[in-house]
Amino acid sequence: MTTMISVRKIFIKTGKTINWFIPPNIQAQKELYHKARILVTIHLFILCASVAMVGIALFMPVGSAIPTCVGVVGISVSLFVFRKWGNFSLSGNMLTLIPILGLTPIVQSSGGIYSDNLLWLYLCPLIAFLFTSKRWRIFWVLIVVAFHVYLLILELNAEVSFRQYLFHDPYYYFNSYLLLFAVMLGVVYIFRVGQDSSIEELQKQRNLLLKQKEEIQQQTNKLKLQEQKLKEMNKGLEQFAYVASHDLKEPLRTIGSFIQLIEKELQKNGNTHTNEYINFVTDGVDRMNAMISNLLNDIQNTKKDHSEVDLNNVILLVMNNLSASVKERGAKISCDNLPSVEGNSTTYIQLFQNLISNSLKFQKTDVPPHIRIINTGVNGHYHIKVSDNGVGIPKDYLPNVFDLYNRGEIKESHSGHGIGLFTCKEIVHRYGGDISVDSTVNKGTVFTIKLPKARVVDS
Numbered sequence: 001m002t003t004m005i006s007v008r009k010i011f012i013k014t015g016k017t018i019n020w021f022i023p024p025n026i027q028a029q030k031e032l033y034h035k036a037r038i039l040v041t042i043h044l045f046i047l048c049a050s051v052a053m054v055g056i057a058l059f060m061p062v063g064s065a066i067p068t069c070v071g072v073v074g075i076s077v078s079l080f081v082f083r084k085w086g087n088f089s090l091s092g093n094m095l096t097l098i099p100i101l102g103l104t105p106i107v108q109s110s111g112g113i114y115s116d117n118l119l120w121l122y123l124c125p126l127i128a129f130l131f132t133s134k135r136w137r138i139f140w141v142l143i144v145v146a147f148h149v150y151l152l153i154l155e156l157n158a159e160v161s162f163r164q165y166l167f168h169d170p171y172y173y174f175n176s177y178l179l180l181f182a183v184m185l186g187v188v189y190i191f192r193v194g195q196d197s198s199i200e201e202l203q204k205q206r207n208l209l210l211k212q213k214e215e216i217q218q219q220t221n222k223l224k225l226q227e228q229k230l231k232e233m234n235k236g237l238e239q240f241a242y243v244a245s246h247d248l249k250e251p252l253r254t255i256g257s258f259i260q261l262i263e264k265e266l267q268k269n270g271n272t273h274t275n276e277y278i279n280f281v282t283d284g285v286d287r288m289n290a291m292i293s294n295l296l297n298d299i300q301n302t303k304k305d306h307s308e309v310d311l312n313n314v315i316l317l318v319m320n321n322l323s324a325s326v327k328e329r330g331a332k333i334s335c336d337n338l339p340s341v342e343g344n345s346t347t348y349i350q351l352f353q354n355l356i357s358n359s360l361k362f363q364k365t366d367v368p369p370h371i372r373i374i375n376t377g378v379n380g381h382y383h384i385k386v387s388d389n390g391v392g393i394p395k396d397y398l399p400n401v402f403d404l405y406n407r408g409e410i411k412e413s414h415s416g417h418g419i420g421l422f423t424c425k426e427i428v429h430r431y432g433g434d435i436s437v438d439s440t441v442n443k444g445t446v447f448t449i450k451l452p453k454a455r456v457v458d459s
Contacts, residue, residue: 018044021079023086029206039082039091039131046099047075074098092131096140099124104147113151113174121147122181126188144181148174256285309345311338311352311384315373318353325360331369338375339382341451343431351427352386354420355447359388364442380453381433387446393439401437 019027021043022036050071078094081087103121110117125140132140152174263278315335319326326333333356341348356371363369367389374385393401402425424447428435432452439445 021083023083026086035088035131036082036086039088039095040079042127043075043079043082043091043095046095047072047079050075050102068102071098071102074101088131089133089136092128093136095131096124096128099127100140100143107151113148113155113177118148118151118177119180122177122184126184129188145178148177256282259285307342307345308340309343309348310340311348314338314345314348314352317349318356321349321353322357322360325357329360329363329369331360331363331371333371333373335373336375338373338384341382341431347427347430351424351449354424355386358420359386359390359445362388362390362445364389364391382449382451382453384449384451385446386449387444389444392441392443392445393437394441395439398437398439402435 018037018040021040022033026032026036050068053068054072074094075098078091078098081094082091100121103117103124107115107117107121122144125137125144128140129137259278259282263282312335315338319333325331352373359371360369370389372385372387374387376383376385402421425435428449428451434450436448436450437445438448
């Protein structure tokens, strides 16, 4: 177990050593990072082998240590060049040149064409095949083959016939090494082609991902810009609504004052019917004033007026507000017993008044409106339905019926911009609920309000 841990630590330290020689910009690119690790590993292997050969040459009388010392220095320089610039072609050429310079005198001094060191010399162009361009690969192959031919020429005897050359030792060694080199060259070439194809494909995928990332970033920036514009528009609308609501209170106050004066004058005359009408006007002014005050409080968020609201009282107030329209159209309104919910009474008045007035507006010709308000509870929610017998809504326009300024063919025969239904949706969503619609042309429309029995009200 201890041995396994020690081996694991060695691998970790070796990996960190290799990474130190790889520039950070190459480490960030997976397709080049593995190639860089191979290059650095070859550097370190040759460096260690050169150091070992220097030690052998110093302590054993087998030859000069100068070539291997030059190799140690050259490989070290090549490593730091790659660390500095991360240039595969430059470091690959240096990694090919330095061993060739170091091995050439060793081959000549250790047997020439019979030297086993020729195998190491033939490995040098294979390094170029992995990391340099096609031109440099051909160049280094020609250099090594030319040196091999030179060694063959040195060993050949001019008096030996060509037939004898076939079985002569130099020729045999030349062919053997050359064939072995061709096999190794083919294997490395196949590896290089596969590596290049993989890197090219990875780079394509990387460029595609970068392009997609850029497009997503552009879309994100556009969305942020639109969000900022929307916030600015909402802020402007809030300011406008506040100013408009605030300014509306003054003429209402003036109307209320004059109504009171007229009421005092009429009391002197004792006109009962006129006093009754004046009371209706006064009551309407008071309700409008209260609605504007609630709207101001809601806009300013200075008063969280959320309390228990009896929806039965809300419907009574709505029917009172719409009494003139109900009487004019001969409408019939029936209502179940409704629950009490938490919220703001003004917003619930807006909700049901918009729905009922919508049903009154879209009545069928010569057919009195019949509006029913039905209360059902489903799965811990209140389901309140407002149904009518009006003209209905075409099915193609049902998905957009709550959208602002999008009312389909209905707007051709009736005025309005869909603000009422849009407001209904906003109110219900604010209270954690949902609103839906189902309609059949010439049969009627049913709006279903879904409100949770236990919920948190947004302020």
